[in-house]
Amino acid sequence: MASPEPIDGILDIAPYVGGDSKADGVARAVKLSSNESAIGPSPRAVDAYRALAGELHRYPDGGFNALRETIAEIHGLAPERLICGNGSDEIISYLTHAYAGPGDEVLFSAHGFLMYPLSAMAAGARPVKAPETDYRASVDALLDAVTDATRIVFLANPNNPTGTYLPADEVARLRAGLPGRVLLVLDGAYAEYVSRNDYSAGIELVDAGDNVVMTRTFSKIYGLAALRLGWAYCPRAIADVYHRVRPPFNVNAAAQVAGVAAMRDVAHTDAARTHNDIWQPWLTAEMSRLGLFVIPSVGNFITVRFGADGPRAAAEALAFLKRRGVLARGIAPYGLADCVRFTIGLEDENRAVVDAVTAFLSGADV
Ligand SMILES: Cc1ncc(COP(=O)(O)O)c(C=O)c1O
Incomplete structure (x- = not known):
């Protein structure tokens, strides 16, 4: 029997997949995968x-x-x-x-x-x-x-x-x-x-x-x-x-x-902007210090280039960070399979990102 068919092109759509929100075995992950506000709502x-x-x-x-x-x-x-x-x-x-x-x-x-x-x-x-x-x-x-x-x-x-x-x-x-x-x-x-x-x-x-x-x-x-x-x-x-x-x-x-x-x-919005003005340049500088190229960003997130293949590739970095409870965003669907996007978080979250990336680059086991 015939079944209803969507119009041309619909089945070519790869459904949008949101940023990770859970890491197996980690009670409270550091979620920096969806460009949400570090300080939350007013x-x-x-x-x-x-x-x-x-x-x-x-x-x-x-x-x-x-x-x-x-x-x-x-x-x-x-x-x-x-x-x-x-x-x-x-x-x-x-x-x-x-x-x-x-x-x-x-x-x-x-x-x-x-x-x-x-x-x-x-x-x-x-x-x-x-x-x-x-x-x-x-x-x-x-x-x-x-x-x-x-x-x-x-x-x-x-x-x-x-x-x-x-x-x-x-x-x-x-x-x-x-x-x-x-x-x-x-x-x-x-x-x-x-x-x-x-x-x-x-x-x-x-x-x-x-x-x-x-x-x-x-x-x-x-x-x-x-x-x-x-x-x-x-x-x-x-x-x-x-x-x-x-x-x-x-x-x-x-x-x-x-x-x-x-x-x-307005004071809360200003506080959110001030937080970002401090921690976005900090995270950018830390990633650069680790030898990684960071795309110059004016948002509440940065995109960092790891590589497309090999042990230091973006996909490996994402998996390593996730095992440590740090959730970042893979952006292969954007044609940037060699990069990882990090939302700017609270101070301890930003420091956790740098610690995790440092460990990853040094070849540590999780
Ligand atoms: C550039 C851009 N436009 C629009 C949106 C969608 O935002 P909203 O939550 O309002 O649907 C996003 C969310 O990530 C975004 O990055």
Whole structure:
């Protein structure tokens, strides 16, 4: 008997595999595999989450109005141009479905975030990669790869897993070189960590025309990954399209109240940034001291090159670290099989990483 078949391309999708969260035989692993916040969420966000417990029988606000108004106030944006999603992954996914389909191309840089090809393929569109230069997106290569079939260009800025970023003038050059019919999505999942004068998450580019969207998340600096909450600033017409395709209650009530409290706790966000400003350069320097190449990162993570084969290869390092209870991220699916990505953790976690990598490089047995 015939059975239902998904559309072309769906069975070619390799399902997304999240970072490891358990190591056999280790009671409490050092989990540095998913770029979560080292210091966790604001206590005010946790209180807001707890306070919702008596309201679990109520549907959430389908328009996420208080959340949109808070984001609008803090960032100085028009609330009607803000959209929210069940993680920024959901926004990426629905925008891709709405703007690309079979016969279309979705473009991103060679080591770009994995959700871009996954969303493209789920929509039946063709994912296209543009080469990078020194692990950084290349505006020239992206523009060269644009064809009549290109519908969306995704740029994670900073990018995961490389941690590199493009300065604002380069992103503006990318936008200026794209036809107006191409949607440019600037994914600022790590924007809050970046303190470089030449960096911008892209709000001014969204304002400058009709084809740029900036996505953000509460999963990283706000420490609310479990609640799944993302937002985006869009042209009005794109916000309108999003509201047509998203499910009516896609952002749960706990995420909405915790998101409001987290964004209002500016001191906590500052503390998370300060922590990263201390420990990210420290971990980078320690890895360099051990003779390893570290891709220059502006995020809350670093990607370190071990090698593709032999006893010091990235896969060996990952397995060794895991046996010691240190969970890092293998990034072979990003075309970086020779590298390992480490999220910046608390001081003892960062020190545990350096101890474990030192032991690995010295050929110690676990
Ligand atoms: C570049 C980038 N964009 C988007 C996301 C998705 O974040 P969210 O938890 O909001 O779905 C991630 C998560 O790792 C990311 O690294």
